[in-house]
Every structure is written in C-alpha cells, then in structure tokens.
Amino acid sequence: MQSSDSQSNDEANLQLNPDGSLRHLLTLKGLDKSLLLELLDDAEQYLSPEGMLPVRSNALAGRTVANLFFEPSTRTRASFDLAGKRLGADVLNLDVNTLSRKKGESILDTIYTLEAMAVDIMVVRDASTGVPAYIARNVKDFVSILNAGESDASHPTQGLLDLLTIRQRKGGFENLTVAIVGDIQHSRVARSAAYGLRTLGVGELRLVSPPAMAPDDPELSFATIVDNLDEGIRDADVVMALRIQRERIGNLDGIPNIDEYFASFGISNERMRLAKPDAIVMHPGPMNRGIEIESALADGAQSVITQQVTNGVAVRMAILVRVAASMDAR
Amino acid sequence: MQSSDSQSNDEANLQLNPDGSLRHLLTLKGLDKSLLLELLDDAEQYLSPEGMLPVRSNALAGRTVANLFFEPSTRTRASFDLAGKRLGADVLNLDVNTLSRKKGESILDTIYTLEAMAVDIMVVRDASTGVPAYIARNVKDFVSILNAGESDASHPTQGLLDLLTIRQRKGGFENLTVAIVGDIQHSRVARSAAYGLRTLGVGELRLVSPPAMAPDDPELSFATIVDNLDEGIRDADVVMALRIQRERIGNLDGIPNIDEYFASFGISNERMRLAKPDAIVMHPGPMNRGIEIESALADGAQSVITQQVTNGVAVRMAILVRVAASMDAR
Amino acid sequence: MQSSDSQSNDEANLQLNPDGSLRHLLTLKGLDKSLLLELLDDAEQYLSPEGMLPVRSNALAGRTVANLFFEPSTRTRASFDLAGKRLGADVLNLDVNTLSRKKGESILDTIYTLEAMAVDIMVVRDASTGVPAYIARNVKDFVSILNAGESDASHPTQGLLDLLTIRQRKGGFENLTVAIVGDIQHSRVARSAAYGLRTLGVGELRLVSPPAMAPDDPELSFATIVDNLDEGIRDADVVMALRIQRERIGNLDGIPNIDEYFASFGISNERMRLAKPDAIVMHPGPMNRGIEIESALADGAQSVITQQVTNGVAVRMAILVRVAASMDAR
Numbered sequence: 001m002q003s004s005d006s007q008s009n010d011e012a013n014l015q016l017n018p019d020g021s022l023r024h025l026l027t028l029k030g031l032d033k034s035l036l037l038e039l040l041d042d043a044e045q046y047l048s049p050e051g052m053l054p055v056r057s058n059a060l061a062g063r064t065v066a067n068l069f070f071e072p073s074t075r076t077r078a079s080f081d082l083a084g085k086r087l088g089a090d091v092l093n094l095d096v097n098t099l100s101r102k103k104g105e106s107i108l109d110t111i112y113t114l115e116a117m118a119v120d121i122m123v124v125r126d127a128s129t130g131v132p133a134y135i136a137r138n139v140k141d142f143v144s145i146l147n148a149g150e151s152d153a154s155h156p157t158q159g160l161l162d163l164l165t166i167r168q169r170k171g172g173f174e175n176l177t178v179a180i181v182g183d184i185q186h187s188r189v190a191r192s193a194a195y196g197l198r199t200l201g202v203g204e205l206r207l208v209s210p211p212a213m214a215p216d217d218p219e220l221s222f223a224t225i226v227d228n229l230d231e232g233i234r235d236a237d238v239v240m241a242l243r244i245q246r247e248r249i250g251n252l253d254g255i256p257n258i259d260e261y262f263a264s265f266g267i268s269n270e271r272m273r274l275a276k277p278d279a280i281v282m283h284p285g286p287m288n289r290g291i292e293i294e295s296a297l298a299d300g301a302q303s304v305i306t307q308q309v310t311n312g313v314a315v316r317m318a319i320l321v322r323v324a325a326s327m328d329a330r
Numbered sequence: 331m332q333s334s335d336s337q338s339n340d341e342a343n344l345q346l347n348p349d350g351s352l353r354h355l356l357t358l359k360g361l362d363k364s365l366l367l368e369l370l371d372d373a374e375q376y377l378s379p380e381g382m383l384p385v386r387s388n389a390l391a392g393r394t395v396a397n398l399f400f401e402p403s404t405r406t407r408a409s410f411d412l413a414g415k416r417l418g419a420d421v422l423n424l425d426v427n428t429l430s431r432k433k434g435e436s437i438l439d440t441i442y443t444l445e446a447m448a449v450d451i452m453v454v455r456d457a458s459t460g461v462p463a464y465i466a467r468n469v470k471d472f473v474s475i476l477n478a479g480e481s482d483a484s485h486p487t488q489g490l491l492d493l494l495t496i497r498q499r500k501g502g503f504e505n506l507t508v509a510i511v512g513d514i515q516h517s518r519v520a521r522s523a524a525y526g527l528r529t530l531g532v533g534e535l536r537l538v539s540p541p542a543m544a545p546d547d548p549e550l551s552f553a554t555i556v557d558n559l560d561e562g563i564r565d566a567d568v569v570m571a572l573r574i575q576r577e578r579i580g581n582l583d584g585i586p587n588i589d590e591y592f593a594s595f596g597i598s599n600e601r602m603r604l605a606k607p608d609a610i611v612m613h614p615g616p617m618n619r620g621i622e623i624e625s626a627l628a629d630g631a632q633s634v635i636t637q638q639v640t641n642g643v644a645v646r647m648a649i650l651v652r653v654a655a656s657m658d659a660r
Numbered sequence: 661m662q663s664s665d666s667q668s669n670d671e672a673n674l675q676l677n678p679d680g681s682l683r684h685l686l687t688l689k690g691l692d693k694s695l696l697l698e699l700l701d702d703a704e705q706y707l708s709p710e711g712m713l714p715v716r717s718n719a720l721a722g723r724t725v726a727n728l729f730f731e732p733s734t735r736t737r738a739s740f741d742l743a744g745k746r747l748g749a750d751v752l753n754l755d756v757n758t759l760s761r762k763k764g765e766s767i768l769d770t771i772y773t774l775e776a777m778a779v780d781i782m783v784v785r786d787a788s789t790g791v792p793a794y795i796a797r798n799v800k801d802f803v804s805i806l807n808a809g810e811s812d813a814s815h816p817t818q819g820l821l822d823l824l825t826i827r828q829r830k831g832g833f834e835n836l837t838v839a840i841v842g843d844i845q846h847s848r849v850a851r852s853a854a855y856g857l858r859t860l861g862v863g864e865l866r867l868v869s870p871p872a873m874a875p876d877d878p879e880l881s882f883a884t885i886v887d888n889l890d891e892g893i894r895d896a897d898v899v900m901a902l903r904i905q906r907e908r909i910g911n912l913d914g915i916p917n918i919d920e921y922f923a924s925f926g927i928s929n930e931r932m933r934l935a936k937p938d939a940i941v942m943h944p945g946p947m948n949r950g951i952e953i954e955s956a957l958a959d960g961a962q963s964v965i966t967q968q969v970t971n972g973v974a975v976r977m978a979i980l981v982r983v984a985a986s987m988d989a990r
Contacts, residue, residue, distance in 0.1 A: 054448050062716060064742060064745075064746075066738075074424060074440070074443075075443050078396075078422055078424065078443075078444070078447060079447060081422060082394060082420065082422060082448075085394075085420040086394075086420065090745040090746065092738055092741055092742060094734060094738065105945075105946035105947065106949065109945070109946060110734070110946075112966055112969075113734075113735050113945060113946075113966075113969050114738070115966070116966040116967070116968075116969035116970045117738060117739060117742055117969060117970065117972075118714050118970070118973070119742075285435075285443060286435035286439060286440075286443075287435065287439060289436065289439075306442055306443075306445070306446040308446075309442075309443050309446035309447060310446045310447065310448070312447075313447050313448070384778050386722060404754060404770070405773050408726075408754065408773075408777060409777060411752055412724060412777055412778075412779075415750040415752075416724075416750065615765075615769070615773060616769060616770075616773075617765065617769060619769075636772055636773075636775070636776040637776070638776075639772075639773050639777060640776045640777065640778070642777075643778070
C-alpha cells in the first residue's frame, strides 16, 4: 500500500507546475478542491446560456494537439478533436492501427517524435496502467499530457464532466447521496468520479455491484460498498450506471446471463422510484440499453446522459486552455 | 405500393422546413423543380469562371460537420470533407472501422452523442435503406442530415452533380434524351438521377440494362426500359455508364463473363457513333475501365467525368450552405 | 544503364518548371547545388531561433494538400500534415486501407479525381518504384507531386532534412566525412542522402554494410564502399544509422541473429570513439534500439535524432511553399 500511495502522490504532484497550476491531467486523485472547482467554473464558460452550443475562442491558435489513441474510441476522441478545433488549435489524429502495426518503436520514441514536431499537448488513451504518467515524466517542459482513459485506473476528463453535470443539476455536493452501479472493480469511470466526489465533499458515495465486481482499491474505502441495488439506490440524488462488458457477466456468481444482470443490477424506471423523486440518472456511454440501463429511463426526464456528452466537450476545452496557459510561464 | 408511396412522400416532406426551405437532403424524390434549379444555381456560384477552382467562403465558420461513413468511401468522403473545409467549417471524420467495432451501441445513440457535441450537420453513408431518414426523424431541430449514399436507394448529391453537369453542357433538360446504362436495379446513382431528371422535365429517359438488371421500381415507370445497348444509345444527348459490381456479372443470363458484358453493355467510342455527335459521356466513378466503359472514351473529348467530380464539390458546398442558412430560422 | 540514366534525367527534369523553379519533388538526383542550398535556407526560416518551435504563416491559405499514403506511415504523414496545417492549407488525409480495399480503380483515376476536386499538392508514398514520377507525368499544370517515400528508390524530404541537420551542426559539407551504416541496398534514406551529399560536395561518403547489403546502384559509385564498421566510422564527422528490417537479418552471411548484427554493425558509444570527438549521430527513425543503434547513444549528447524530426517539418513547410509559389506562374 505504501508504495502504491507514494506512487499516487507522485502522480498527483507530477501534474502540477511549481506554482500549483495544472500542467498535465493524469488523475483527479490529489487535485485539491479549489482547483477542481476552478476547472468546473472554466468549463461553464464554454457552454452557452442554453447549455448546448459551445462558445468558441482562439485561445489555442498556434498550438498543436495530438490525439494518440492506442485503444479505439469514438466519443472521447471526437470530443477532444472538437474541443481542440473549437479553440483554434491544429489537431493531429494519429491512426491507432498504423501505430500498433509499426513494430519495434517504443512508445517514448513516438512521443519524442511528436515533441520534436512541436506538438504542445498530447491526448493519450492506453490500455495499460501508468502509461500517461510514464509519458508525462519523460516529456520536455513545454509539453502537456492529458489522460483520455487509462486501463481500469483513471479517466479524469470523464470524472470532471460527471462532476460538472452533478453540480449543474444539484447545485453542490455536500448533501448528496450518489450511487454508482455496475462493475466498479474494472471501471476507470467509477474511480475518477469517486476521487473527485471525495475531494468535493460528497455527502455519501455508494458503490453498488455484485460482490465479484466490488472495488478492491483501498483509496475507495471512504465509500459505502453495497451489493444490493434497491439498497444502493434508496433515497439517492444521483444514480450513475456503468457500461458493463458483456463477456464478464457469464463469470458472475448467481448472475448466469444478461437478463439476470438486468433484473439484479439494471437501472430502470421502476427501480428509480426508490431514489429521491428529483434524482438524476447518468451513464458514461456507450450504453448497453436493456442491460445496465432500461431504454425508457435513458431517454426519460431524469436522464442527464446527453448533457454529460455536451459537458465533456466543455470540460476538455477548459483543460486544454488551462494547460496551454501555463506553457509560456514554465 | 401505397405504403411505399406514403413513405416516400413522408421522406420528401421530412427534408423540408415548414417554410419550404431545405433542412435535410435525403432524396431527390419529391423536391420540386424550383428548389432543384435553385440548388444548381447555388452550386454554380462555387465554381470559378473556368469551372475548376472552387470559390471559398466562410459561410460555415463556427459550424461543425461530421462525416459518418458506415460504408467505405474515398471520393464522396473526400468531396464532403473538402466542401466543409472550404466553407470554414470544423470537419469531424469518424472512422468507420472503429465505429463498427464498437458493438452494442445503437446508431441513434451515436447520433445523439454527436448532437450533444453540437455537431450541426451529419453526412451519413449507410448500406441499409432508410437509415438517413430514420436518423432525420430523430434528431433535434438544429441538426441537418445529408444522405451521402444509401444502399441501392438514394444518392442525392450524386444526382445533383449529374444534373448540374448535364445543364452545363446541354443548357437544359426538356429536349434531351438521356440514357443510363448498367445495373439499373441496384443503382442508387441511376435512381437519384432519374428522380431529378423527371422533375426537371427531361425529354426522354432510357434505362438500359440486361433484363435481369432492369428496374423493378414503379417510380421509374416514366422511363423507357431498354435491354439493347444500340437501341438505348441511338440519338441520345447524354450517356451515363454505371459502375458494375464484377461479382454480379457471373449470374447474368447470356453474359457469362466480363468480356461478354463489355461486348453487350460496355460504352465505347464505336458505340457512341450511334448517339448524337455532340453527346456527352458520364460515369459516377470509380470506373472499371474496359468493363462498363472503354478507357479511350473515358479520357476522350466527349467525357465529362472529371467535370462531374468538380461539380460534386460545388454541389456539396451549396447543400451545406443551404441547410446551415435555415438553422437559425428553425 | 543508359536507359536507367535517361529515366533518371527525365525524372530530374520533370520536377522543374521551364524557368528552373521547383514544381514537383521526386528525387534529389539532378537538383543542382544552388537549388538545394536555397531549399535549406528556406527551411531555416521555419525554425525559431531556438531551433524548436515552428514559425507559422498563411502562405498556403486557400490551397489544398492531400496526403496519399499507400504505405503505412506515422511520422512522415504527421510531419506533412502539420507542415500543411501550420501554413494554413486545407489538409486531406486519405485512408490507405479504404483506398486499397476499393478494387478496380487505377491509381491515375484516383489522382484525376483529386485533381478534379482542386487538390493543389499531392503527397504520395508508395511501395513501388516510379509511382511518384508516373503520377507527375500525368497531372495537370496546376498540380504538384511530392514524393514522401518511394520503395527503396527515393525519399527526398528525408534527404533534405538530413542535409539541413548536417549543415546546422557542421557548417558545410566540403571537408566532412559522412558514414551511412546499415542495409544500404534497400534504403531510400541512404540513396537520397547520398545524392544530396554528392551535389553539395561532401568530402567523403562511406557506405558501410555487410557485403550482402552493399549498394548495387552505379549512381553511388562515387562513395567508398566499406564492409567493416570500425573502418567505416574511423574519423567520421557524421555517422548515420539506418533502420534495419529485422526479417532481413536471418539471411545474412555470418550474421545469424540480431545480437550478431549489433556486434558487427550496431552503432554504440564505444564504437563512436573511433569517430571524430565532435561527430554527430543520426537516424531516420523509427529506431530499433539495441539493433542498429545503442539506446544510450541515441539519447546522448552526440545524437541529433530529434533535431532531424524538427527539421523534417521545416523542410516540408519550405517545399510546400516553394511548389505553391510556382503555381500561379505556370
């Protein structure tokens, strides 16, 4: 544990400039409350009053952003691509298939190459834990690394968009009960949301899953671990369903198939009657409708799922501008 | 038939705003003559006097266009990409392989995601009939859907570029004889050209094919169905060859192989002597030289094939500007 | 030989406009000294005084550049992409997989299509010798073709960036001994560097390889052919390692495996003691660390490898501007 904690602290420190401003975004763990709130405030500025159309700027004109996705992604890649373009950046999308095919080049050599091409910001998604931090430790002063999804470990821009969505609808965090439901153990989405919610002083966080999918991360011990959906949802203000990987269901004790999973851990309109009447429903997408979430609920009045997507672009614009702003001062 | 007609009318109405202006482009069927002519006039404005270099504008600055190609495409995708960029739009190209790999997300959820990212115009190519209209029925008011090729059913921007090319070279449609030659039954290109030509009052449309590839669409009954190439071409002003799918040839009565297909239905310089002396030759590309069209003819003086490609960019620029212009008014 | 030389001269002439200015870039062979030096001077203008951040311009605003890579590439494609964007061009990246899948269209028809879309500059990488020149012979006056890697034959922008890097560090070429080490026979990188170095009057060029990988090109007979690494490196000012294709090693006389290759022809810190004390080490990337180059050397003080990458963007910007400048005058 000690070594793991040290590493976490190291990673948290790594993402800050000496003056405390944000240089990389690797994890929400260790970012303090005031910085998190500032980032949410920044993101609000990129939403129009109607909360929909993005406000553009030229804050990144002359900057280059490279999207380096070693894992396939449609929505997060598109979100970063649009965020960069709407800020006037040059955006370079690197083909993940081409990259993986080119055997024999280390990931650091790929990074050094982009660095030598004067890429200012690298957005990295990778299937292995530790890759974004490893890269961040090795780049030159002028480069910022943004984690766009890291194995099961971290997905900080997703965490920020979840926090922003909750604050928009609920006004704050202190008195809220938030339930995250699904395969907590393998979810970078759950982890990033949990770290952020802890820092912002959430009332209660419940992590709801079949026992085999319960978290084994001591960092999450502040949360209430629940293995019964009714109990997990009861009186909640926020219910977040996680995407389940179908192939994991077959191996679960007492959950032999998809129908059984939906019956036990699927969020439905009926289930939501246990939550507060004004509770909101979240999902990071892409959804397996009818498995972890009922289709009618996803499209219903309590759902804030499309707002999450919109907020994702705003959050990514805010992060891009933040790290770019600190470049000249480094 | 009734239900099919109702559906067609529905689709035609779906693409118009209440004030009659163009909101989506799904099919040329049901678009009236004045609107078609306006679109052709618009497109002319994006061609330089020499007919080659595109005239640029910033009409789409601040707008986002997503190219969503569920079927592979080089030329149509490139044409829309350049049309968007030359109008100052942000263009998002989504990787069809990545999309198809991501199992379990419905096409509507992909669309809702792009909508939530404030994508204004979605350019959709799909192998299934009805997908563009299905999407158009489900998007928010601010979104426009452009059909970039829909199974065998419809390819309206191709139809428009064909109409524009014919008008440029022939001045009008009323006194023309147009022959479309090839696999009419499976051709969205033939269908879209036919609907447009009917609306613009073409003198005579001949659909020329082996009997097994003759159209079975009652909407095309206004045309003359011909199963003999000499007869089909005789005195024609316009001869349009269609791309043949090679694997379909083996199954045709009396046409055992590619050589036989060329001998019976290939357009050649010799064959073109039957047409009017100033007849033009068209092809939507990509060409199978030596199969549906003789190579020397494709590169000869009667060929307008590269002009069709140029007109394709102009037509797509015109459509993008049209639908964007109607957005603020919706 | 005669026919090969004639073809080479033809290719060299093909890339110049009647007034001697650059129209295409196909090969460094036949480009004269003053033009090569002008291109290097141009490239310097796109480097900031620190040699790192690129200087931007709008010299290509309104121009369209298409990257047409029939062979996969990450770094060269990214370099051209960024070069185009930093000059304000519209950049079209064509998917090599989609292109290759679309059977039955000739490469010239793909080119004619892009030409008809008013693409001004086509950047072509192809696995077959002669393809860039073949395309250049067939395009309209307003189009320029840039060779981005052609089989084993030519990689002229790589050659230019190598020349620029050497000039930056060594001030000139006349008194230099340059050693290129590796599979000379199959290396377009070695060939392009060699042609450029010959024109610029390099003191001595040594081509160092196992006998089975020695050059068989009579154009390279001006160089010293060496089959012993110590001898090849001794007193050199510049040592350039080439990327080796691992699968070629198994077939070499006396070099049964990778360890043996490194022992015989790998450049290492120890080996570099034979060169001049201020010798520089180059590599075109991507590197096989531990095979053709020792990892510590690649990251050490003598290495100019990342500077080569930076210079690559500057060289490509210079070439893009050069050929665009000649367009209006054609």
